[in-house]
Amino acid sequence: MTQLIVSDVTLTFGGLNALFNVDIVIEPGIITSIIGPNGAGKTSILNCISGFYHPTKGRIQYGERNLTNASPHQISNIGIARAFQNLELFRGLSVLDNLLLARHQNLRYSLLDAIIFFGKASRIEAENRAYVEKIIDFMELEPYRKSMVGNLSYGVQKRVEVARALTLAPKLVLLDEPMAGMNIEEKEDIVRFILDLKKEWGVTVVLVEHDLGVVMDISDRIYVLDFGELIGSGTPKEVASDPKVIEAYIGEE
Amino acid sequence: MENQDHLVQHSIPQLLRWRVKATGEKIALREKDLGCWHSYTWNQYYDFVRKTGLGLKKIGFEKGNKIAIISDNIPETLYMAIGAQAVGGISAAIYQTSLPDEIGGILEYLNVGIVFCSDQEQVDKVAEVRAKIPGVKLVIYEDPRGMRSYQTDDWFMSIKDLYALGDAAHRETPELFNALVDEGKPDDVCHLCLTSGTTGLPKGAMLTHRNYINMGLQITKVDPLEETDEYLSFLPFAWIGEQMNSFGVAMATGIAVNFPESVETTMDDLKEIGPHFMFGAPRIYETIRSQIWLKMDESYWLNRTLYRYFMKIGEEAAGYRMTGKQMPGRLRFLAWLGKQIIFRPLVNQIGLLRLRRAYTGGAALGPELFTFYQAIGVNLKQIYGQTEIVGIAYMHRDGDVRPDTVGKPLPGTECKISEEGEILSRSASVTPGYYKLPEKSAELLEGGWLHSGDAGYIDANGHLVVIDRISDVMHNINGDMFSPMFLENRLKFSPYIKEAVIFGDKKEYVAALINVDPIVVGKWAEDRGISFSTYMDLSFQPEVAELIKGAVVEINRNREKPHFKIRRFAILYKLLDMDDGELTKTGKIRRKFVREKYNDLFEALYDENITEKKVEAFFQYQDGQTTTVDTSIRFYTMEGD
Numbered sequence: 001m002t003q004l005i006v007s008d009v010t011l012t013f014g015g016l017n018a019l020f021n022v023d024i025v026i027e028p029g030i031i032t033s034i035i036g037p038n039g040a041g042k043t044s045i046l047n048c049i050s051g052f053y054h055p056t057k058g059r060i061q062y063g064e065r066n067l068t069n070a071s072p073h074q075i076s077n078i079g080i081a082r083a084f085q086n087l088e089l090f091r092g093l094s095v096l097d098n099l100l101l102a103r104h105q106n107l108r109y110s111l112l113d114a115i116i117f118f119g120k121a122s123r124i125e126a127e128n129r130a131y132v133e134k135i136i137d138f139m140e141l142e143p144y145r146k147s148m149v150g151n152l153s154y155g156v157q158k159r160v161e162v163a164r165a166l167t168l169a170p171k172l173v174l175l176d177e178p179m180a181g182m183n184i185e186e187k188e189d190i191v192r193f194i195l196d197l198k199k200e201w202g203v204t205v206v207l208v209e210h211d212l213g214v215v216m217d218i219s220d221r222i223y224v225l226d227f228g229e230l231i232g233s234g235t236p237k238e239v240a241s242d243p244k245v246i247e248a249y250i251g252e253e
Numbered sequence: 254m255e256n257q258d259h260l261v262q263h264s265i266p267q268l269l270r271w272r273v274k275a276t277g278e279k280i281a282l283r284e285k286d287l288g289c290w291h292s293y294t295w296n297q298y299y300d301f302v303r304k305t306g307l308g309l310k311k312i313g314f315e316k317g318n319k320i321a322i323i324s325d326n327i328p329e330t331l332y333m334a335i336g337a338q339a340v341g342g343i344s345a346a347i348y349q350t351s352l353p354d355e356i357g358g359i360l361e362y363l364n365v366g367i368v369f370c371s372d373q374e375q376v377d378k379v380a381e382v383r384a385k386i387p388g389v390k391l392v393i394y395e396d397p398r399g400m401r402s403y404q405t406d407d408w409f410m411s412i413k414d415l416y417a418l419g420d421a422a423h424r425e426t427p428e429l430f431n432a433l434v435d436e437g438k439p440d441d442v443c444h445l446c447l448t449s450g451t452t453g454l455p456k457g458a459m460l461t462h463r464n465y466i467n468m469g470l471q472i473t474k475v476d477p478l479e480e481t482d483e484y485l486s487f488l489p490f491a492w493i494g495e496q497m498n499s500f501g502v503a504m505a506t507g508i509a510v511n512f513p514e515s516v517e518t519t520m521d522d523l524k525e526i527g528p529h530f531m532f533g534a535p536r537i538y539e540t541i542r543s544q545i546w547l548k549m550d551e552s553y554w555l556n557r558t559l560y561r562y563f564m565k566i567g568e569e570a571a572g573y574r575m576t577g578k579q580m581p582g583r584l585r586f587l588a589w590l591g592k593q594i595i596f597r598p599l600v601n602q603i604g605l606l607r608l609r610r611a612y613t614g615g616a617a618l619g620p621e622l623f624t625f626y627q628a629i630g631v632n633l634k635q636i637y638g639q640t641e642i643v644g645i646a647y648m649h650r651d652g653d654v655r656p657d658t659v660g661k662p663l664p665g666t667e668c669k670i671s672e673e674g675e676i677l678s679r680s681a682s683v684t685p686g687y688y689k690l691p692e693k694s695a696e697l698l699e700g701g702w703l704h705s706g707d708a709g710y711i712d713a714n715g716h717l718v719v720i721d722r723i724s725d726v727m728h729n730i731n732g733d734m735f736s737p738m739f740l741e742n743r744l745k746f747s748p749y750i751k752e753a754v755i756f757g758d759k760k761e762y763v764a765a766l767i768n769v770d771p772i773v774v775g776k777w778a779e780d781r782g783i784s785f786s787t788y789m790d791l792s793f794q795p796e797v798a799e800l801i802k803g804a805v806v807e808i809n810r811n812r813e814k815p816h817f818k819i820r821r822f823a824i825l826y827k828l829l830d831m832d833d834g835e836l837t838k839t840g841k842i843r844r845k846f847v848r849e850k851y852n853d854l855f856e857a858l859y860d861e862n863i864t865e866k867k868v869e870a871f872f873q874y875q876d877g878q879t880t881t882v883d884t885s886i887r888f889y890t891m892e893g894d
């Protein structure tokens with residue numbers, strides 16, 4: 001199992017520190033949450049890990065590999081997938097097509113194969129479909145398989161977004177506010193999916209989430225950011241009783 | 254079709270084996286999983302039943318033991334039930350929506366030793382009441398998802414492990430299973446079907462192999478099915494409506510049973526399968542009609558215009574079709590044209606194109622729904638029966654569909670109306686009684702007839718008409734029976750009447766308090782320039798009274814019995830309401846309460862000299878304030894016979 005180490009990362013935008021000397025260790029096989037007030041740098045961390053931004057200073061290491069300056073597609077190829085906070089889906093395509101499309105990097109056949117289709121291309125397409133069906137089953141998206149994404153409710157679209165990340169068969173998945181804007185029941189469903197993901201599929205989960213109740217319930221480890229700096233970390237219990245964290249969230253007495 | 258009557262000499266597992274010999278390579282079951290339909294032949298079906306049966310035997314499940322099934326519609330449900338029956342056991346099914354305490358109570362009452370659950374949701378519920386069900390030795394589950402916390406506990410077992418045990422037992426003694434199946438007798442009890450008790454614990458009706466198979470054979474004598482026909486299993490297995498199809502009809506005819514991917518995808522799966530017959534509660538047909546209306550609303554103008562025009566034609570043609578009368582040539586041509594242009598594609602869209610017959614049962618269905626479905630070319634028919642007679646004992650025949658009746662008895666079913674007016678039936682499908690309830694069983698089967706608890710009569714065409722629960726019917730002063738609910742429903746079929754309360758218990762005649770429909774009647778009044786301010790004011794308008802009088806005259810003219818006549822009525826100044834305690838939470842009238850609250854109106858209804866009376870109307874607003882308004886209310890007497 002592979003550890004993801006973010007060490008001493010600073011990310012600067014024209015003199016403004018979005019992240020400042022942040023150290024985070026993502027242990028494999030557990031749920032790690034990153035919390036903090038608005039603008040604390042949570043999404044910036046995910047952007048650094050997934051290769052959308054490259055740290056100004058510091059290093060990101062996944063097992064033996066240095067990801068500091070890797071591009072997003074290299075990162076997704078080594079098994080780190082991401083679900084975006086603002087849905088990044090094709091609204092005019094069906095759920096099934098969105099998920100199949102997300103597996104395009106697994107389509108290892110040539111243009112010629114595709115033109116002939118029978119044989120290699122058809123076999124690989126069938127394998128892809130079978131894998132996508134497993135994800136549909138896991139995320140309980142059967143009723144929406146053929147619905148256009150744009151017509152679905154927000155809660156279901158969020159589920160499709162998570163499913164899209166899972167189609168890459170990741171070892172580590174970055175979930176950016178998967179529960180934002182959901183009602184209690186939809187949240188409960190997503191929580192169940194995240195727990196199953198960890199316990200049955202052995203996927204490492206990094207969760208950025210505002211709902212502290214959920215975070216405290218399901219996280220194994222929590223990192224707290226405030227204005228780009230790490231102000232606390234530990235188990236949910238430790239974090240909840242950390243005076244610095246309380247101050248950042250509730251303010252001084 | 255050749256006579257299949259000899260099939261009742263089999264038990265269900267024996268009949269399954271007979272099917273394997275007859276059409277072993279034909280598809281028996283189909284299940285949608287991971288987006289694909291997977292099919293199983295009768296051979297494979299029997300293999301699974303054998304694995305399950307021998308597996309159960311291996312873990313100590315003996316003749317007469319009971320297994321409870323709490324499961325969504327999946328083939329494993331049938332493997333479990335028939336596997337248990339094959340080794341001499343008895344299956345029972347519990348609704349998936351039952352709460353843990355309810356499940357615990359049922360498991361105790363039925364002396365269940367093994368429980369089969371489809372998924373974690375059901376397993377969790379059984380585990381919650383574990384301390385209260387010492388009799389349950391094992392919980393078998395199908396879907397392993399979310400079961401990780403149970404894996405170390407040997408109270409739980411995966412169905413895969415059960416299959417492995419069954420396979421091992423079969424390898425040891427290959428002849429064992431056949432010998433066990435041979436021991437079954439058609440009159441053995443094979444399933445305990447819970448009857449939906451309105452209060453307290455449900456009762457378990459004991460049903461035998463013969464009960465189910467006989468029902469399947471008799472219904473297909475009236476409405477034959479081909480072996481190649483398809484059926485979609487989407488009703489809860491705990492309901493007799495599902496068992497009669499998957500045990501009775503499927504075994505008796507050899508049709509294929511299809512299982513949907515999930516509860517939510519049922520309507521899509523229906524479209525993909527295109528079943529040849531279906532059975533459902535009225536709600537399903539109401540849902541499908543709403544879908545059609547919605548689709549038509551969203552359609553473009555040409556479609557909508559054609560739909561509206563041909564709907565009228567279709568309704569007219571339905572009148573002929575339902576009564577089996579010959580249509581005039583012009584109408585027949587237009588109806589055919591409408592079918593080709595609009596209704597065939599429409600029905601195809603919802604997956605009912607291949608449907609030969611649709612049955613509704615369990616509750617009353619409005620006559621306009623029958624006309625609607627017959628108009629678009631779906632042969633919807635009413636059935637009637639109880640759990641205790643395997644669901645269907647009475648049914649409409651093709652070309653003889655009368656919306657106000659439940660049809661004629663199936664072949665081999667005798668029908669009698671008792672002196673009290675109760676519907677009694679007798680057939681080979683009648684249960685031998687309730688499990689562990691000898692007194693209730695004796696009451697149920699008194700004199701060798703099945704007592705339905707429903708009041709009814711047989712009309713001039715030989716159709717059975719169900720009036721009401723016998724405990725709810727009233728008798729007038731001469732002892733003639735009538736059903737207040739039946740008459741209230743008749744009144745409510747009028748679009749102008751929102752609610753009605755019928756009186757007349759131990760009185761000379763029937764009288765009614767009526768609520769007009771504020772929206773429809775309000776619109777009606779506006780269109781005619783009748784001005785009104787409040788609902789009270791609207792109800793008091795003489796024109797409105799004339800309108801309602803017209804509706805009552807119409808109902809009186811079509812009444813089945815002379816004493817059903819509504820002789821006097823009054824229009825109530827306020828809508829009956831739940832918050833005022835006049836209706837129950839499910840919208841039924843709280844008769845006694847209404848009678849006492851409006852006692853002076855009740856008395857005036859039975860004093861023919863009163864035509865108008867001053868009353869104090871009492872209102873309570875939502876914020877708790879109350880007010881009293883003086884108003885008067887008029888009473889109307891319907892003249893003539």
